[in-house]
Amino acid sequence: MDLGLTGKTALVAASSQGMGKAVAMGLAREGVRVAICARGRERLEATAEEIRNETQVDVFAQTADLSKVDDITRLVQAAREHFGHIDILVCNAGGPPPGNFLDFDDSAWQAAFELNLASAIRLCRAVVSDMKARGWGRIITITSMSVKQPIPGLILSNVMRAGVNGMVKTLADELAPYGITVNNVMPGSILTQRIVSLAEHREEEANTTTEEILDHIAQEIPMKRLGNPEEFANVVVFLASERASYVTGTAIQVDGGRIRSAW
Numbered sequence: 392m393d394l395g396l397t398g399k400t401a402l403v404a405a406s407s408q409g410m411g412k413a414v415a416m417g418l419a420r421e422g423v424r425v426a427i428c429a430r431g432r433e434r435l436e437a438t439a440e441e442i443r444n445e446t447q448v449d450v451f452a453q454t455a456d457l458s459k460v461d462d463i464t465r466l467v468q469a470a471r472e473h474f475g476h477i478d479i480l481v482c483n484a485g486g487p488p489p490g491n492f493l494d495f496d497d498s499a500w501q502a503a504f505e506l507n508l509a510s511a512i513r514l515c516r517a518v519v520s521d522m523k524a525r526g527w528g529r530i531i532t533i534t535s536m537s538v539k540q541p542i543p544g545l546i547l548s549n550v551m552r553a554g555v556n557g558m559v560k561t562l563a564d565e566l567a568p569y570g571i572t573v574n575n576v577m578p579g580s581i582l583t584q585r586i587v588s589l590a591e592h593r594e595e596e597a598n599t600t601t602e603e604i605l606d607h608i609a610q611e612i613p614m615k616r617l618g619n620p621e622e623f624a625n626v627v628v629f630l631a632s633e634r635a636s637y638v639t640g641t642a643i644q645v646d647g648g649r650i651r652s653a654w
């Protein structure tokens with residue numbers, strides 16, 4: 392299938408490693424010029440170089456902390472100046488800290504809001520007018536399967552992801568007449584640094600090892616394994632493509648069948 396993506400431009404947020412990087416690489420393999428960002432410069436530049444070397448596409452990289460409004464403004468401005476416009480926006484960010492309800496005060500809730508919900512709102516706001524004027528756009532958010540089934544011990548994430556999904560559903564309705572699709576992709580357990588860090592956090596309290604925790608998670612998944620970032624990215628790349636032109640307002644889990652509910 393020709394995805395019809397050659398020559399498009401994309402901004403993939405939080406993309407120096409993990410799923411964001413896999414999405415940027417996946418888009419670049421389809422001929423998309425990609426802007427990537429992260430806080431840490433060294434890994435970001437190494438990733439940009441890796442994508443350039445493998446795909447020969449133009450990669451624009453800029454450090455940004457997505458929990459900071461000014462960084463987002465600067466990032467989108469610079470990416471737009473570099474490419475002329477942004478066709479595809481992939482909203483992603485780091486995950487908030489694990490913990491239960493009574494572990495968090497207002498400042499922790501505010502920080503999770505800035506990182507995971509406000510960043511998506513701000514990124515969308517920065518690109519939507521341009522997409523409307525051009526009559527074409529793709530917005531894809533990376534959230535979590537917790538939108539469908541909240542995960543114990545991840546209350547900050549559970550709440551913010553649900554907010555992002557609400558925004559996606561509303562925006563999809565509002566932007567459909569302008570040729571812009573808006574979809575949410577929900578990872579289950581994808582083998583990245585984030586899931587390893589969460590397992591390390593549980594290691595001590597569960598009196599076990601990271602490997603055993605990851606293996607235990609795998610046993611809860613019908614496919615009996617964690618996903619890899621490329622498997623996740625393939626779904627995002629399809630949604631970003633011309634071929635997904637009639638898909639909007641969806642929330643798609645990429646979880647190896649882990650969520651058992653029919654909806």
Ligand SMILES: NC(=O)c1ccc[n+]([C@@H]2O[C@H](COP(=O)([O-])OP(=O)(O)OC[C@H]3O[C@@H](n4cnc5c(N)ncnc54)[C@H](OP(=O)(O)O)[C@@H]3O)[C@@H](O)[C@H]2O)c1
Pocket residue numbers: 404405406407408409410411428429430431432434455456457458483484485486487506533534535536548578579580581582583584585586
């Ligand atoms: N992996 C899973 O199974 C899974 C499941 C459900 C949901 N999720 C969520 O999906 C998202 C991506 O996860 P991942 O597994 O790909 O994580 P990851 O491998 O840890 O990668 C996170 C990426 O985001 C960047 N980042 C983190 N905080 C940032 C910030 N404030 N501003 C800009 N960039 C930032 C990191 O670079 P810097 O550190 O240099 O900034 C890195 O490039 C997270 O929100 C995670 O909670 C993951």
